[in-house]
Amino acid sequence: MTNDENGSLDFIREIVERDIKEGKHGGRIHTRFPPEPNGCIHIGHAKAICTDFGIAEEYGGLCNLRFDDTNPVKEDVEFVEAIKEDIRWLGYDWGNRLYFASDYFEQMYLYAEELIRKGVAYVCDLSAEEVRQYRGTLTEPGRNSPYRERSVDENLDLFRRMKAGEFPDGSRTLRARIDMSSPNINMRDPAIYRILRKSHHRTGDEWCIYPMYDYAHCLEDSIEGITHSFCSIEFEDHRPLYDWFLDQLGIFHPQQIEFARLNLTYTVMSKRKLAMIVEKGVVSGWDDPRMPTLSGLRRRGVTPEAVKDFLGRIGLAKRDSTVDMALLEYCIRDDLNRRCMRLMGVLDPLKVTIENYPEDRTETLEFTNNPEDESAGTRSVPFSREIYIERDDFQEEPHRKFKRLVPGGEVRLRYAYYIRCVGLEKDEDGTVTGLVCTYDPATRGGDSPDGRKVSGTIHWVSARHAVNARVILYDRLFSVENPLSVDDFIGTINDDSLEILDGCMLEPAAADMEVGVPVQCERKGYFCKDPGTAGGRTVWNRTVALRDTWKKILRNED
């Protein structure tokens, strides 16, 4: 993500380059990625990760990983390891700079006492409800708290007793003393500390007061010597507060810069909403291959390179936008096309008997592993009298533009032989249950010596050698571009987002494929082996389908 598709710098990199040029912070670049450990990383977070880590990398700087764990009621250790794994998967390294906001609780407390001594923070006894009433509204100024004029000594005494656990949860807060009539509601004496008796995943019961985000975050950045603090656009009107705390304390002052978060069509990108569909069992978990989470994409077979390519293409700006899922799919195909080994896999098998091929014979044919990459070499694939082809590669009464197998017609079996359909078997319902074909021995390898052409080439698998597997087809999780445009976004879930196919027939090489490594099943799409199994058979996830021009032809006829 050096720059965007145009070769021009995004506004953040412009700022960074200017700061380096002007020698700000001695030309030092130090960023941080500050996740709250309360959910899994999704591709929207990946945009932030690639901005934070990517920019540090590009400009010879450092990026810290810091868990922003200031709210023990929402956070959980289980997410800490998962988040670290996702960042590593993207290819980033925080070295020995793994931090937790909770590491700084003592220092933050000391800074708070300093604010009290300066007369810019006070202990307020108003209840949460009262605070709300005093705050005013968007159009009306707030009113000063009756506790706003307490003396420094009284505030200090009260704050220390808050810390000592003398007061019940929620009974008091420490607030910044700024301006209750500020048009920016964030500046209307925001809370700095709340009383909360909840065991913290790292500090246990050491604290019963916890700092609020606005107060904690700027301090965390300052303590770590962060030069550029990137965050999403909704924090823009928190920036005056970020700056205020730092200025009051007179400590190292990082620059907060906001950019637009990523939205994608046909999905949702909020931890809360993703958590909801996990909890409701709409998907199998955070790593369900339909989820926009990094663990979901990974399980589906998407590579970090594809994700990073995508992120590089969408750019970095302030205006809110919704990127077309088709672009992500393009990036995935583009990446996989170049790297993936090809395999023959028949998803909906139709048995073909080649009547002039000896019953007891098996021969070995050489297949190209990847036409895009000669170094990928070749492999041996067995051929025999009975094979499977894709059911929809045969049409008894062909569409006028159909180029595959038809009664009496000839087609090429990929890298094998020309075959001609000479008969078909049907059950009592008239459903085709098998085909009888003849092959031309002279076309071995797939070329005819007489130069005659066939209209199409289809894939196949030797019946006797096939690996029987379950294949799961995934589609977009939601049926509408913007699920949040309706009241009940759960109602727009795409009922066809998952399709289980049993009895799929894969060529023998499939058995040797590693879990999670995507391959291209020619003419069908990209697939990878899932960690799970079904009835002793392997399960394959479809990463993404190949572009399907045939489907488009049919669609455009309607």
Add this chain to the structure above:
RNA sequence: UGGCGGGUCGUCCAACGGUAGGACAAUGGACUCUGGAUCCAUUUAUUGGGGUUCGAAUCCCUGCCCGCCAGCCA
């Protein structure tokens, strides 16, 4: 209706006072032992109105539209 931030092809991003360009998508064609990939071509945009200027997407004024903010969440 208070504040802050935004409005450029269908979508995303450029153009930083000097020819509005790229990518994806779409459409048409070429090629092809994957109806894949590749290649070529085509369609489509500066939020309205005023100004400043030789010249405005860009600067100014003024409408309009969109997003965010009234947690003791982050």
